[in-house]
Amino acid sequence: MSSAPLPILYLGATGYIGGSALNRLLSHPKFNTWEVTALVRSPEKAKLLESFGIKPVIGNLNDAELLESLAEKSHVVFSTADADNFPAIQTILRGLKKRHETTGDVPILIHTSGTGVLYSMDGGMFPGKVIYDDTNIEQMASLAPSQVHRNVDLEIVNADQAGYIKGYIVIPSTIYGIANHKLVQAGISNCHSDQIPTLIKIALKRGEAGMTGKGLSLWPDVDIDELGDLYYVLFDGILNENPAVGHGVDGYYFGANGEHPWYDIAKAIAVALHELGKVKSDEPTSFEVEELSKYFGYEALGWYYGSNSRCRANHSKAIGWNPKKTSEDMIKSIKPECEAIIKKLEAEAEAAKAA
Template identity: 55%
Template sequence: MTTSKTTVFLTGATGYIGGSVLARLLRHPSAETFDITVQTRSPEKVKLFEKFGVKAVVGTNDDVDQLEGLAEQAHIVFSCADADHLSAINAILRGLRKRHATVGDLPTLIHTSGTGVISTPAKGMFASDTIYSDLNVEQIKSIPPEALHREVDLAVVDANEKGYANTYIVLPSTIYGFATHQLVDAGISNPISIQIPSLIRPSLDRKQAGVVGAGKAIWPDVHIDDVADLYIVLFDSITANPDGVGHGWEGFYFGENGEHTWYDISKEIARTSVELGVGGTDEPTSFTDEELIKYWGSVDSGNYSGTNSRCRADRGRSIGWEPKYTTKDMITSIKPTIEFLLEKARK
């Protein structure tokens, strides 16, 4: 007797999060029953994906007709490419809507957002008292429509409300650590985060660790392995009991296991920079407005690393997610990240 395949479409497979999720699907106990398709910009990577039994097509988030068609063919879509690409998510949703109308099943969308959606400006000068719980639906509903990532998140929830897909949103926080899996080893996926390196690179360039304001604002943090595990715990819970897992407005899943001030990160960059002979003192100095523009394109963009974003991943824990890494591990990860970036710059 042949088991019918579960069709999966995953975007962002060459990225830090998407690659880590795909690697876990390939190692999943039910991996033999998955029929996985991904997108890649690189024709060369199509062949590399095929070696892992993954179908790959050349395309990007801007290829909306392709996205719509691939989503229509999939029972489960993992959207891991871009939290703010509205036309891409709308194309995926059109595909899922068509699938529901023609095949008659209720497809699943697991979309990647981020805790930037609850971030509030502070310019690094104070910590916020407001802490969000993903089990508090009214609090989640109260996030303003103009918040970062929110426009896309609302489109995803709307699909659930209209009843043609069950939708779930994973919201990672400050992600850290090296992705170490078979797709990184094969040169397919990105091994490193964007967030902490975006503070390290300017610090290396100015030969002095920098911080926005006084670095007093607070953010949550989570290791890449724990984030990827959250997607799989969620996927397994949906597979085992779709009615028992919150979706739509009850389908927001924060990714956090502890929190830090921005100063904590900048202080460790400063300490490590001195230790490695990069230069500067072991105390970070505030970025000037000119530096915020130089390194981030605008003062507002630079001040993002001085915002508050506080939350608790209660919903993920309620379905069995058990993150292992803590804020202490995040601080410890900064030195090898600096060494990696220095080595990359040398090459």
């Protein structure tokens, strides 16, 4: 007896995280039994997605009527596009609630947050002492509503507690590595992360690598391909009713397998760019306060790059996630990232001259 395809809505297919997670899901043995719809802004990328067995819909997270309708039609929603779009998550939840009320189905929402939710603004001056554990329900519940990403995360947890969805929140850390999977090669997904490339670009503009304060604050890290594995393991566990896979208040999954002080990133950028002849010293220096606004766009973001955010991915590992790469691999990834960014910036400059 044949059954209807599993309807899945995928948000963020063209992104760095979302593309890598979707790439892993393409290899799932049950992929051909799913009907995956991807909301994308680009008609060109929409056409390319079709060749991977994915149904594209042109639109964006601000198309509330469209987004709500797509969510209502879906048993599963992967939200990997924006950790902080509160109106969009409300729209998705409205659609999922309608589905529950009209069909009795309890749909699944897998949302992407970030370890910024754990941060403390310590100015890069000392390592933080608080380490969060994704198996510790009380500790996770203690996070203040004012923390970055937290308003969106709480909306999902509250919907789960109301009983009309099962909510799962993946919390990536500093993600590193240039993605090079099939969706990147096809010109669909972004291949670069955010934090490390931002600091590389600032170093190129500044003429020397920089850090907030002394760079002593700590953050966790994760390889992009291994983060993609986490989404695969989590979704497979949901489908197979793995008892270790909790949801709602027990539905947090850190994507982290290493830990580094901000200084280590700044030093690796300094060494790489000095070897490439792009900065004057292989030692980083502290940002002056006025530089935080100048280079980060606004001062608070510059201070964020000196925050502490510490965690252990015990829940993620308990469900079968088995990452191997560590902070040493992150440091090794920085010179290739520098080379790729320099090449891209030089190509853009040449194109601007020719225009």
